[in-house]
Amino acid sequence: MTTRPLTRRRYALTVLTWAAAWAMAAVVGVMVGAEDIWSWEDGDAVASVLALRFYSVMSASVVGASLALAGLALQALLRNPLATPYVLGVSGGASLCIILAGLFVSVLWQPVFGFAGALATVAIVYGVAQRRGRLEPYTLLLSGVIINAFYAAGIMLVTSLVRPAERGAIAYWMMGSISRFDPRWWLVGVVGGLAVAGGMLFAVFAKGFNLVAVGEDAAGAMGIRVSRLRVVTFVGASLLTGASVALAGPIGFVGLICPHLLRMLLGADHRRLVPASLFFGAAFLVLADLTARLLEGIGGQAPPVGVLTAMCGGPFFIYLLRARWRRIAQLR
Amino acid sequence: MPRALHAAAILIGWAAAFAAGCADPAPPEAEGPARILSLTPNVTEILFAMGLGGDVVGRSTYCDYPPEARRLPAVGDTVRLNLEKVVALEPTLAFLVTKRDDVVGGLERLGVRTVALESDTMPELIASIRIIGTETGRRGAAEILIARIEADLEAVRRSVRGRPRPKVLFAFPMTVGSTTMMVAGRGSFVDELLAVAGAENAYPEAADWPAVSPERVVALGPEVVLVHAAGEGAPDRLDAIRRAWANWPGIPAVRDGRVHVLTEPFLTIPGPRVGEAARVIAETIHPDLRAGGGDDP
Amino acid sequence: MAEDRTTEVADAGAAWVEARGVEFAYRPGDTVLSGLSLAVARGRLVALLGPNGSGKTTLLRVLLGLLEPDAGTVHVGGRPLAEYSRAALARCAAYVPQETAEAVTLTVLETVLMGRSPHTGALGFESEDDWRAVRGALHLTDTARFADRNLDELSGGERQRVVIARALAQEPDLLLLDEPTSFLDMKHQHAIYGLLGRLVRERGLTVLCVSHDVSLAAAYADELVLLARGRVAAAGSPADVVRTDVLEPVYETPVAVRTDEATGRPYVLPRAAAEPSGSAD
Numbered sequence: 040m041t042t043r044p045l046t047r048r049r050y051a052l053t054v055l056t057w058a059a060a061w062a063m064a065a066v067v068g069v070m071v072g073a074e075d076i077w078s079w080e081d082g083d084a085v086a087s088v089l090a091l092r093f094y095s096v097m098s099a100s101v102v103g104a105s106l107a108l109a110g111l112a113l114q115a116l117l118r119n120p121l122a123t124p125y126v127l128g129v130s131g132g133a134s135l136c137i138i139l140a141g142l143f144v145s146v147l148w149q150p151v152f153g154f155a156g157a158l159a160t161v162a163i164v165y166g167v168a169q170r171r172g173r174l175e176p177y178t179l180l181l182s183g184v185i186i187n188a189f190y191a192a193g194i195m196l197v198t199s200l201v202r203p204a205e206r207g208a209i210a211y212w213m214m215g216s217i218s219r220f221d222p223r224w225w226l227v228g229v230v231g232g233l234a235v236a237g238g239m240l241f242a243v244f245a246k247g248f249n250l251v252a253v254g255e256d257a258a259g260a261m262g263i264r265v266s267r268l269r270v271v272t273f274v275g276a277s278l279l280t281g282a283s284v285a286l287a288g289p290i291g292f293v294g295l296i297c298p299h300l301l302r303m304l305l306g307a308d309h310r311r312l313v314p315a316s317l318f319f320g321a322a323f324l325v326l327a328d329l330t331a332r333l334l335e336g337i338g339g340q341a342p343p344v345g346v347l348t349a350m351c352g353g354p355f356f357i358y359l360l361r362a363r364w365r366r367i368a369q370l371r
Numbered sequence: 372m373p374r375a376l377h378a379a380a381i382l383i384g385w386a387a388a389f390a391a392g393c394a395d396p397a398p399p400e401a402e403g404p405a406r407i408l409s410l411t412p413n414v415t416e417i418l419f420a421m422g423l424g425g426d427v428v429g430r431s432t433y434c435d436y437p438p439e440a441r442r443l444p445a446v447g448d449t450v451r452l453n454l455e456k457v458v459a460l461e462p463t464l465a466f467l468v469t470k471r472d473d474v475v476g477g478l479e480r481l482g483v484r485t486v487a488l489e490s491d492t493m494p495e496l497i498a499s500i501r502i503i504g505t506e507t508g509r510r511g512a513a514e515i516l517i518a519r520i521e522a523d524l525e526a527v528r529r530s531v532r533g534r535p536r537p538k539v540l541f542a543f544p545m546t547v548g549s550t551t552m553m554v555a556g557r558g559s560f561v562d563e564l565l566a567v568a569g570a571e572n573a574y575p576e577a578a579d580w581p582a583v584s585p586e587r588v589v590a591l592g593p594e595v596v597l598v599h600a601a602g603e604g605a606p607d608r609l610d611a612i613r614r615a616w617a618n619w620p621g622i623p624a625v626r627d628g629r630v631h632v633l634t635e636p637f638l639t640i641p642g643p644r645v646g647e648a649a650r651v652i653a654e655t656i657h658p659d660l661r662a663g664g665g666d667d668p
Numbered sequence: 669m670a671e672d673r674t675t676e677v678a679d680a681g682a683a684w685v686e687a688r689g690v691e692f693a694y695r696p697g698d699t700v701l702s703g704l705s706l707a708v709a710r711g712r713l714v715a716l717l718g719p720n721g722s723g724k725t726t727l728l729r730v731l732l733g734l735l736e737p738d739a740g741t742v743h744v745g746g747r748p749l750a751e752y753s754r755a756a757l758a759r760c761a762a763y764v765p766q767e768t769a770e771a772v773t774l775t776v777l778e779t780v781l782m783g784r785s786p787h788t789g790a791l792g793f794e795s796e797d798d799w800r801a802v803r804g805a806l807h808l809t810d811t812a813r814f815a816d817r818n819l820d821e822l823s824g825g826e827r828q829r830v831v832i833a834r835a836l837a838q839e840p841d842l843l844l845l846d847e848p849t850s851f852l853d854m855k856h857q858h859a860i861y862g863l864l865g866r867l868v869r870e871r872g873l874t875v876l877c878v879s880h881d882v883s884l885a886a887a888y889a890d891e892l893v894l895l896a897r898g899r900v901a902a903a904g905s906p907a908d909v910v911r912t913d914v915l916e917p918v919y920e921t922p923v924a925v926r927t928d929e930a931t932g933r934p935y936v937l938p939r940a941a942a943e944p945s946g947s948a949d
Contacts, residue, residue, distance in 0.1 A: 044794035074455045087458045087481050146473050202579055203553065208471075211450050219454050220477030246785050246792040252772050253782070259734045260763030261838065262755040262786040307772070310792045335453050340432060343451070 045310060053311055057318035061100065064322035068096040068329045073336020094222045098286060099328040099344070100321035101231040102217070103293055105283045107320020108237050109276040110294025111301075111312055115248035116272045117176045120302075124280040124294035127183035127273070131190025132160030133284040138197055138209055150226045150285040157281020160186060161274055174269040215290030215345025217328055223286070230282045237279050238317040244268055245309035252307070290324070290345040292352035297323055299359065324348075405507055408457065408483065410449060410467035413490060413642035415440050417500055418466075420643035421512040429460045431467075436637070449474050457481060464506060468499075490641040491579075493563045516643060523646020524567050527653050530660055531569030539570035539656060540593035540624070544600050544612050551582035560641050568653035570595070589621045595656050596624040601636040609634070631655045683707035683743070684874050685731060685842060690740035692723075692730055700726045701737070702898040708876055708891075710841075713868045715885035716878045717909075718895030719919050724878045725766075727895070728844050731876070732763055744842065758786035761842040762835035767828065767851055776814045776822070776830050780805055783837030805836035808871075809863065825856030832863065843867065845877040849884065857881075861888040883935035886910045887928070894918055910934035 043049070069092045076088050109124035117126075124130065136156025137149045144152070168174055168182040198209050241248075247268045250258035255265050283290070297320045298312065305311045328344050335341030342350075406428045409415040415434035418427055424439060432445045444460060447453045449469045458481055465478050465485040478485040486506055488499040497517055504513025541555040541562075555561035556578030565572050573593035574581070583591075598612055609632050616622075616630045624630050635651055637644040654661045685708040692701040700723045708714050716724050729735045731742055733749050742749045745760055752760070762783070783805065784798040806812040809829040819827060828848055835843055845864075849857040865888050867873045879885040885892060886906040894902040894909055896918040902909045909915075915923050915936065922939040 044796075044799055045792070046795070047793045050791065050793060072455055073453070074459045076455075076459075079459075081461070083482070084458050084461060088455050091454050091458075146471060208450055216451075218473070220452070220471075221473035222480075243790050246788070250782055250785060253774075253779075254765060256729065256732075256734055256765050257763065259754070260732050260758060260761070260765075260844075261782060262758030264754050307774070308778075332455070335447075336456070340447065340451070 045308075050310070054314045054318075057315050061318040061322040061325075064325045065096050065100060068099070068325045069093055071329060072332055090222075091219050094219060094224070094227075095217055095328055095332070096325050097227050097231070098217045099324040101227055101234050102283045102287045102290060103297075103324025103327075104234040104317045104321040105230055105237065105279040106290065106294040107297035107316040107323070108234065108241060108313070109279040109283075111298040111309070111316045112237075112241050112244075112248070112272050112276040113294075114298055115251065115309060116269060116276070117180055118252060119176070119180070120299065121295070122180075123291070124276060124283075125187070125289060125291065127179065127277060128164055128186030128190060129157050129160050129277040129280045130284045130289045131187050131194070132156040132163075133281045134213065134289055135190050135193050135197070137285065137288075138194060138212070141208070141212075142197070142201060142205065146221070150223060153285030154281055157277060157284065160190075160281075161277040164277075165270075165273065173266050174273060179273065211343065212288050214343045215288040215348075216331075216343030217287050226282075226286050230286050233279055233282050234317065234321075237275055238313060240271070240275055241313045242310070244272060245313050248309040249307070288343075288345060290348055292348040292355075293320060293324055293327075296348070296352060296355055299355075327351075405464045406460070406462045407507070408446070408460065408462035408465040408478075409434060410446075410452075410465065411469075411488075412436065413496075413640045414466045414468065414488065414499075414503070416640065416642035416644065417503060417516070420516050421500075421503070421507075421509060423507060423509065423512070426507070428462055429457065452477070454481065457483070466503060466506075490560070492558070492560055493641075493645070496560075496641045496645070520643060520646055524649055527567050527646065527649040528569075531653055531657060534569055534657060536569055536571045537594040537656060538573040538592065539565055539595040539597060540573040540588065540591065541565060541597045541599065542588075544598055545615065551584050552588075553580045554583055556581050561639060564638075564645065564649045564652055567649040568656060570652070570656055585619055589619060592623055594623050594627070594629060596622070596630045597652065597655060598630065598632045599638055600632050600634055601638070602634075684710035684745060685876065686743040687727070687731065688741050688743075690727075690730055690737045690742065692726060692735060692737045694726075700898055701730065704740070704895075704899050706893060706900055706903070708874060710874050711868060711872050712890045713864055713875045713877070713888065714891045714893060715889035716876060716893050716895060717882055717885055718901075722895040722918075723898040724895055725846055728763070728846055728876070728878060732761060732844060733757055755786045758838060758840075760840055761844060762838040762840035764828075764831050764835045764843070764845040764848055766846045767824070767831075772819075774819055775816055776806075776811060776819060776833075777802070777816060779819060779830055780811075780833045780837050783834040786838055801837050801839055805833040808836055808867070809833040823856075825852050825859065828852060828856070828860060829863070832860070836867075841872075841874060843873050843875045843877075845875070847878050847880055850880055857884060864888065882910060882915070886935060887931065887933050906934055910936060 069089060072088065072092055074088060076085050079085050106124050110122070113122045113124060113126065114120050133153040133156045136152040140149045140152035164179070164182045164186055165174070167185070168178045170178065194213070198206055201209070247258065247263040247265070250261050250263050251265060251268065259265050298316055301312055301315050301319055305315060324344070327347050331341045331344050331347055404426045407418060407423065407426050408429045409418055409427050410431045412431070412434045415427065415430055416436055418424060419437050419440060424437075427440070427443060429446050430440055430443045431448045433448060434440050444456065446456045446460070449467055449471060452474065454477065457478070462483050465483045466488060467474070467485070468488050468490055469475070470487075475485045475487050484506075486502060488502060489495045490499050500513050500517055504510040543553045545552040554574050555565070555572065556574050556576060557572055558577040559579060562572050573591045574583070596616065598616070600609060600612055612632055613630065616625055620626050633651065633655065635648070638648045638651065685706075687704055687706045690701050690704045691699065693699040704723070704727065716727065718724050726735065730737050731744070733742075733752070733754070744752070744757070749757070780802050781794070781798070784794065784801060785792070788794055788798060803812070806815060809832050811826065811829050811833050814822060814826060814830065819830065822830065832845075832848070849860050852860065861884060864875050864877060868875055868890075877885070877889070889906060891904065892906055892909040893900060894914065901918050902914045910925055912923055912925055915925070924937040924939055925934050926937060927934050
């Protein structure tokens with residue numbers, strides 16, 4: 040894989056290729072759907088459906104890109120390929136605040152509360168995990184687990200106290216889906232902006248991600264400011280996650296599956312993985328959302344996107360585990 | 372100066388038109404039959420009862436009464452709506468019972484006039500029927516339906532007049548793993564049915580389907596317990612419910628054998644069948660009514 | 669024993685690496701380096717010796733700027749460490765850490781390429797210069813034939829040479845190694861030290877190498893620095909430092925010193941403790 044140098048040209052080629060892949064997925068997502076709109080006569084109706092699909096595709100793109108990037112970054116930060124964007128508790132914080140906002144304030148204010156919850160959680164986890172201003176993967180992971188447990192309890196409490204009618208809506212939202220009732224283009228813009236900014240930030244950190252994998256001291260001696268890398272990556276990945284949750288609820292497994300698939304395809308070089316994750320994550324969720332929409336057309340009711348991605352996750356994990364065993368057995 | 376006046380006049384004109392547009396709209400002109408989307412089961416029942424069944428082009432997944440409604444295409448429910456399918460059905464008017472602004476907004480954005488209704492109490496139900504009548508230009512049919520419903524209810528009231536009013540608890544079965552059951556509180560729709568049926572709600576507080584423990588039920592001391600087990604058709608399930616209640620002989624209803632399991636699904640649906648619901652409840656509480664004593668509804 | 673000693677500044681000019689009064693504690697009260705001063709001239713192979721816990725690894729990390737001393741200053745190439753950006757320092761000084769069991773599957777080529785990080789700019793693009801440096805480093809360490817093999821397929825000695833190649837790819841003036849030969853057999857130990865010697869003589873590198881093995885260090889190094897309890901206990905040529913009166917107080921065990929007639933260098937023979945029951949474990 041590294042028998043040829045990663046020059047500027049090849050890098051640009053990589054980025055463009057993945058961008059093109061995403062663009063194709065996006066086009067398919069808009070053109071294809073459960074309803075055969077291309078045989079309709081009413082132009083307004085066609086335009087309505089196209090607008091709906093365009094919103095779905097863009098939402099899925101920015102959420103998928105954000106989650107894939109956040110997952111990749113956290114896996115590098117925690118030196119653990121099984122880390123997900125939700126492992127550090129940010130999604131729990133965003134979710135709880137969103138649920139509370141929906142109950143006591145208004146559905147329209149949910150994204151703002153979600154952001155606030157995510158930011159507050161970032162501060163809490165950082166405060167709990169840091170030692171003398173430095174973050175270590177182990178303490179970060181532990182803090183995240185604790186915070187997650189706390190938030191899960193909070194969500195359960197709220198769910199048990201609300202009226203039965205609202206429980207359904209909460210449970211549904213917790214599965215993660217791209218709602219088309221309330222096209223929040225401003226939020227799509229925010230998440231998209233964060234995804235692009237995150238992509239650029241992690242592209243600059245890509246070298247650092249590669250190096251910290253062989254050791255913190257070695258990385259430092261090769262010019263990486265490990266402390267700063269950790270803190271900024273943590274904050275950046277958390278913001279990406281919080282924003283995605285604010286838009287689409289906690290959609291799982293995108294942040295886990297996408298980096299893994301890309302690693303199998305491209306190797307462990309983060310310089311290639313970062314731009315690939317951005318576009319592949321986007322394309323992945325666009326196609327998952329398309330699948331959900333098509334299933335809806337066939338069966339009438341379709342599971343939310345988060346359920347589809349979760350269903351992919353289980354078999355994927357099993358496959359990963361077995362591949363690992365096989366590789367270990369081969370080495371012996 | 373004249374230009375400023377000109378601009379002001381235009382602005383005022385726009386404002387007036389805007390204000391006029393924001394006022395309650397006049398009923399739609401008869402451009403042809405409305406294409407109605409009904410997203411809540413009781414609304415579907417009301418529409419069919421008003422004779423508008425032919426104008427309904429789409430329903431929610433849970434709208435299964437009357438049976439003709441099942442032939443209509445289903446577009447999901449208020450939590451998850453298949454908006455593309457909605458567009459395909461080309462509705463002009465949508466009715467649903469919801470408090471969610473985003474669902475209403477989403478439908479309106481597709482160019483469908485969407486009316487959010489409320490039906491938590493009897494007056495709200497009556498008002499909703501009137502609104503449906505106004506929106507569809509069938510005020511007459513609405514008033515006829517309202518009159519029928521009120522007549523049904525009045526008939527039940529008459530049949531139980533003068534009788535003592537027992538304390539009745541209306542409950543759902545306890546779900547597996549739960550230690551509480553949901554009951555009808557005061558002020559709820561079912562509470563009004565109980566009043567019509569000549570009963571007093573054993574639960575004293577105004578609440579929206581509160582959860583109570585069996586111990587609380589003992590404390591409330593209802594003379595009659597109605598367990599609404601709609602959709603739990605299996606006979607062994609119904610037996611299980613009766614046996615569960617038999618564990619609490621401290622409850623007067625259990626002691627006197629006045630725990631009844633009701634399986635009619637429409638008992639909690641605020642729609643055209645409320646009269647029948649009240650009658651079923653009345654006959655359960657006062658079994659002698661079934662024999663034909665009192666006025667037949 | 670408690671006195672600071674500084675090496676004599678070599679005739680080559682000012683010290684290339686200099687530490688003055690460095691103090692460092694990982695936790696309050698747990699002082700590892702206390703008032704350590706050290707000067708290393710350019711183009712020398714210097715071995716850093718000392719018993720466990722004397723602060724050798726900590727000193728290396730301070731010299732690399734990985735740890736900030738609680739007191740004292742460090743100068744590299746005549747400038748204080750604070751004046752270097754991390755990347756600039758990495759272009760000047762390279763580190764070969766102790767062998768760790770990191771579970772990373774990389775090829776030799778990928779590993780050595782990592783050493784070009786200080787030179788490859790923000791997004792890490794590689795140029796012909798980078799690949800030339802990598803090939804050079806592979807050639808110098810005689811690891812070119814492993815280029816496409818995975819690291820974990822190599823023997824300990826080969827792996828160590830690859831890590832040195834990675835450091836050399838940084839094109840540093842200063843090379844810092846932490847016990848590069850601890851896990852190697854005799855043949856490979858001498859191969860590594862031979863390589864270090866060649867790098868100093870042929871390339872003009874300055875090499876500071878932490879060593880566990882006094883005799884091995886004495887056989888190859890130009891100068892020895894002996895650390896004890898966070899300070900320099902002795903510094904100078906091998907003949908000056910490898911003496912019983914210097915080593916015994918530091919290592920707290922009886923030693924005998926001999927001279928290798930072939931090379932003229934001293935070597936050390938540890939003696940069994942005089943009273944078997946009294947020796948502390």
